[in-house]
Amino acid sequence: MGGLSIWHWLIVLVIVVLVFGTKRLGNVGKDLGEAVKGFKKGMQDDDKPSAQLPDESRRDTTSTSQRDDSTSDNERTPR
Structure with a gap:
């Protein structure tokens, strides 16, 4: 008695079609x-990130503090 029968769902469907129209529902x-296709493509792209990561031996050996010092020197120089 608490569940919805097929007739309830059909009435709801008819009301939705009347309110929104078939063109808008199609869109x-x-x-x-x-959106589902884009989500699936994004999930497939997430499975392959290890091939795109740079090799650890090719990483820049400059420390973060050295980079920050060079940046701050550039910012102090008047233009």
């Missing part, structure tokens, strides 16, 4: 499909 469906 919503298309946008939702594109």
